[in-house]
Amino acid sequence: MSSNVKAWRASIVHSLADPAEVGLDASYEYLADGLLVTENDRITGLGYARDLLPTLPEDAEIVECPNSLITPGFIDTHIHFPQTDMIASYGEQLLDWLNNYTFPAEKRFAESHHADQVADTFLNELLRNGTTTALVFGTVHKASVDAFFKAAEQRNLRMICGKVMMDRNAPDYLTDTAESSYDDSRELIERWHNKGRLHYAVTPRFAPTSSPEQLNAAARLLGEYPDLYLHTHLSENSQECEWVQALFPDSKNYLDAYDQHNLLTERSVFAHGIHLCDQEFKRLHDTGSAIAFCPTSNFFLGSGLFNLPKAEEHKVNVGLGTDVGAGTSFSLLQTLNEAYKAMQLQGAKLHPLKSLYLATLGGAKALRLDDRIGSLAVGKEADFVVLDCESTPLMKHRMQYAETLDEKLFVLMMLGDDRAVRYTISAGNVVHDRDM
Structure with a gap:
């Protein structure tokens, strides 16, 4: 033989x-x-x-x-596969960009044939750019996650994805409820989590689009399946941060809106983290949670600069994210190009060996997969x-x-x-x- x-x-x-x-x-x-x-x-x-x-x-x-x-x-710790359809959409900051471009594009994923087509395009782009593992947003539709996992399974890829949970402050055609999001997510978890090289991430879009009841439902899933991921956004845009404070007046800060609902775990990954205070960095470290550093989209949407030295000071796990479609390239090489510039603008350096770490082993550690990949x-x-x-x-x-x-x-x-x-x-x- x-x-x-x-x-x-x-x-x-x-x-x-x-x-x-x-x-x-x-x-x-x-x-x-x-x-x-x-x-x-x-x-x-x-x-x-x-x-x-x-x-x-x-x-x-x-x-x-x-x-x-x-x-x-390469390991991409934050990316949206449905936004492949509207990458390079002109002229907005985060909240208007979501309403004018993202939500209409995501509406189409109710149709399984559309989700299948985009999943294939998306994964081919990842592989063409050397990315072998990604933490991925679907849409609110179960069909989007089924399509993604089916395409990833066919290629035998180690991938993580989840159905968006979103029960308020979004168009009616994209909202679910606390209970339906729990039921739909649980069904997808049973079908796909730990099947081959696949993993599931509980995925509330971000605090403003989930009621406290829905965040509790997300925590309930994490409690029932201890090796699930939690994937969401955190402190990307200053207006967003003000909105979160208004929606969660009892929270000490943006991160605390999640923390009060028991969503900080060793498998929680928060995209962006631009406008964090020391208290939030410390809490991320204490809970073993990670940040996905997304410089390309941070520049594109004018959101701000992630403070990598501060994350290092607090020993917070950090991975790299392309954040397509606000990110304008599937390439983690190009994302590192932007990360270097983000550090330069803060008077800091990003050494090539640190860049290599962020794109590979750092991402694996952020995803708690460094025993397998990275x-x-x-x-x-x-x-x-x-x-x-x-x-x-x-x-x-x-x-x-x-x-x-x-x-x-x-x-x-x-x-x-x-x-x-x-x-x-x-x-x-x-x-x-x-x-x-």
Whole structure:
């Protein structure tokens, strides 16, 4: 019988820990001429090519990837698949943008054939950009979540999604009730949660569109299924923050509106977190909750700048989110481009090795999946990406003058996009080949 061993030869880099905690030098492993060995869906070997090549079975398939860099698959900790339809919609800030563009687009997902079509487009875009895991918003319709999970299951992807819960301050055609949202979510949980590589996230859109009764229903689900995720928005826009305070007058701050309903857990991920106080950062740390840093959409909607150094100071888990469709690219490379600028505007630096961490292991830690994905350690699931360091004429030219790993990573993050993704591999299978 033939083996299922496959070996990928290229330069290889992956994060070992957060540079903010262990320092840059201890935060990564780099192999200039490395070999990544997989068998079926697992990583079974990682080392220098000269050491591992002689150990391979005779029938092992070896993929040579010159001028390339292998990294773990990218992890997107906040994105809306129904908003694929209205990405790049002009001229509004958050609340008007939701009413004028987002809600009308999401109305169409009541139709399962539309949801199926967009789910395929959405996942193909993720894979084309090297993203192998994402935490994803559906719509209020069960059909949207069924469509997403069905398409993800067919590709054997590790994905997380949930039905939006929204029972007030939204169009009638998109609202549910506290009880119906509980019942619909529970039905979807029973059908999809932990099926293969899939997970469910309880998904109240944000505090203004959920009544206290609905937030209690969300907490009830979390109590009944302890390994569920909680996925929602937090402190994205200053007007939004004022609205939350008016709707929840007894809350000490925006985060407390969720906290009072027992929604802060180790599997809670809050998108944005731009306008947080120290008390909120501390509470996020104490509960093990995470923030999804979404610089592209924060710039696009004029929402503000996320304070990453403050999150580091409080040791809050942070992942990276494209936040399509307010985000204007599925590419986490392009998202890191924007993250760097967000830090520059605050007088802070975002080192390329920290960027690598945010897009891979940091995202895995935020999602509590770092025992399975996020690095290239032996035994982890074989989710990784092969980046072409000469994917455009400009990148090829610039790489001639990049003498260190830091420089090469930074060039990829500033100039890279979907064109730089040569292969995307999920569970050991090629799910995107740029040249096919």
